[in-house]
Amino acid sequence: MANKTARVPSVKPHGERFGSETIAAQGELVAGLSRNAACIAPKYFYNSLGSKLFEAICQLDEYYPTRAEAEIFVTHAEAIKASVGTGCTLIDLGAGNCAKAASLFPLLQPRHYVPVDISVDFLEQAVARLQAEFPAIPMDAVGLDFAESLALPPEVEKARRCFFYPGSSIGNFTPLEAARFLRRIRAACGEDGSLLIGVDLIKDRGRLESAYDDALGVTAAFNRNVLNHVNALLGSDFNVRHWHHRALFNAEQSRIEMHLEAAIPQDVTWSGGHRAFAVGERIHTENSYKFSQSGFTNMLAQAGFGNIQCWSDHETSFLVCHARAC
DSSP states (O other), rough: OOSSSSSOOOOEEOOOOOTTOOHHHHHHHHHHHHHOOOOOGGGGGGGGHHHHHHHHTTSSSSSSHHHHHHHHHHHHHHHHHHHHOOSSSSETTTOSHHHHHHHHHHHHHHEEEEEEEEEEHHHHHHHHHHHHHOOTSBOOEEEETTTOOOOOOSSSTTTTTEEEEOOTTGGSOOOHHHHHHHHHHHHTTSSSOOOEEEEEBOOHHHHHHHTTTTTTTHHHHHHHHHHHHHHHOOOOOOOOOEEEEEEEEEETEEEEEEEEEEESEEEEEEETEEEOOOOOOOOEEEEOOOOOOOHHHHHHHHHTTEEEEEEOTTTEEEEEEEEOOO
């Protein structure tokens, strides 16, 4: 595995649920659209265009999480290095453009980089660029719906795994789902693995809502684009121009919610089914739960992690935690 020359890794589809155009994905989408309160899972944001739009969101003035997390990795670099160590197998969950993990390469010096994402085309392009920049680091990109399974290919060694899950993507899960997901990560860590994770903290409503409803409308385009992806998967006839983007903070649930709201009455069809939407009726597309430090560290402990180290930005708006399997 000590590859010292640049190569272009291919993305390895892995797991029964992988692939944008699977029967299982179609069934999941139809089930969500057929509920009394229609919903689409946020993983369907990430077709090729959706991944590019999310890259743009991360550059917006309103979207503080990316800047806050980056500040933490710079300010607390030596403490993070001391906690994680060097020479791990870095498993990047929801890798996207791989930029966050790549920024840690000089610090953590991973012996193997394993980016995992559901958006295959985007991941393949990103890893090809990254491998050219870091030819001495072996890279094996994996196409996987990791929300369903963490069964990795056999070339991913079980020793010294560090799962990297930045951006507070853990907030997309309900608290029960998040607890289960953390337990799956713990099981996949083996005896000497660890988790390096970013977590968004609870803050005032105005700052939260503007982060998910920016003035330029990039997040609105990102949200509407999920309908284009659904059309490609189901052969449905959603018209994105007939839907409004809505983002609100649900204080009782401690979460931002994103919805698509019907602007006109419409009947959306797909192979074998249809649904009528009235004006104002919504499709729930994403939750993003916000945490307290004590609440999240308790969740980590209950999932089987210990030796938990946490670092925050100067505004205490975001948290990075490193926790070891115990």
